Amino acid sequence: MATGVSAQNASRPVAPHLQIWRWHVTMLASILHRATGVALTLGAIGLAGWLAALAAGPAAFTPIDALLHSPLGQIALYGLVAALGFHLLAGLRHLVLDAGLLFKKPSANLSAWIAVSGLVIAPVALWAALMLLQG
Amino acid sequence: MSNKQRIASVRANGKGGGTWTFIGQRGSALVLLALAPWFALAAPLAARGGYEGLRDFFANPVHAIAVGVLVVASALHMWLGVVEIVEDYIHKPASKFVLLSLNIIVCAAAAGAGVVALYALAMGT
Numbered sequence: 437m438a439t440g441v442s443a444q445n446a447s448r449p450v451a452p453h454l455q456i457w458r459w460h461v462t463m464l465a466s467i468l469h470r471a472t473g474v475a476l477t478l479g480a481i482g483l484a485g486w487l488a489a490l491a492a493g494p495a496a497f498t499p500i501d502a503l504l505h506s507p508l509g510q511i512a513l514y515g516l517v518a519a520l521g522f523h524l525l526a527g528l529r530h531l532v533l534d535a536g537l538l539f540k541k542p543s544a545n546l547s548a549w550i551a552v553s554g555l556v557i558a559p560v561a562l563w564a565a566l567m568l569l570q571g
Numbered sequence: 572m573s574n575k576q577r578i579a580s581v582r583a584n585g586k587g588g589g590t591w592t593f594i595g596q597r598g599s600a601l602v603l604l605a606l607a608p609w610f611a612l613a614a615p616l617a618a619r620g621g622y623e624g625l626r627d628f629f630a631n632p633v634h635a636i637a638v639g640v641l642v643v644a645s646a647l648h649m650w651l652g653v654v655e656i657v658e659d660y661i662h663k664p665a666s667k668f669v670l671l672s673l674n675i676i677v678c679a680a681a682a683g684a685g686v687v688a689l690y691a692l693a694m695g696t
Binding site: 470473474477480483485487488490491492497501517524527528531534562565569 | 604685691
């Protein structure tokens with residue numbers, strides 16, 4: 437019985453290779469889309485609170501504004517802009533994939549890399565735009 | 572078990588949507604694709620004027636309505652997205668029910684609070 441099973445297995449492809457694999461950028465894009473989606477959900481909840489504080493008046497807004505200008509708040513805002521940059525580009529990629537395009541390996545990899553680059557491009561582009569628009 | 576009962580139990584335990592989930596997720600995505608980058612640039616610019624500068628920004632009804640659409644589209648988009656994540660990872664019926672309910676409450680509250688705040692800001696109250 438045991439020999440029969442192993443003889444049968446030897447003639448079949450052995451898969452999956454649980455130890456022989458590497459990260460592909462498409463896998464990274466997939467999980468990052470979720471992670472950044474959760475981050476942006478928290479950011480949207482924060483946006484609603486920020487709007488409510490602004491509407492409530494200076495007494496409510498001042499501490500929240502101070503928090504956003506603190507190092508921790510600035511890091512959080514930087515993270516949100518990076519997450520937005522990725523999520524927008526990855527979302528655009530998903531819309532194109534929904535249309536049945538970019539499924540070939542090179543274009544799937546390239547578009548995933550472009551989305552990942554949004555993590556850096558979005559904060560840099562926003563920072564540059566805000567510098568240029570300095571009155 | 573009749574087919575109707577089977578469909579009902581599947582709907583309660585798994586994907587609630589279908590076509591409308593698909594359309595809602597992508598429709599809101601297109602709205603956010605336009606409004607999110609605009610707001611990411613416009614908000615820090617308006618914030619240069621401090622509290623008064625931001626009040627001035629939202630006193631413009633075009634800005635208030637655009638940010639209102641942004642908030643509502645975000646709420647729809649994140650609600651559908653979190654449903655997807657909860658259904659993928661949480662399988663205990665009780666936990667899933669609590670998380671899916673919490674998801675609805677939080678997303679509706681964020682949209683409601685945002686819209687009410689924007690209305691007050693636009694009206695200058």
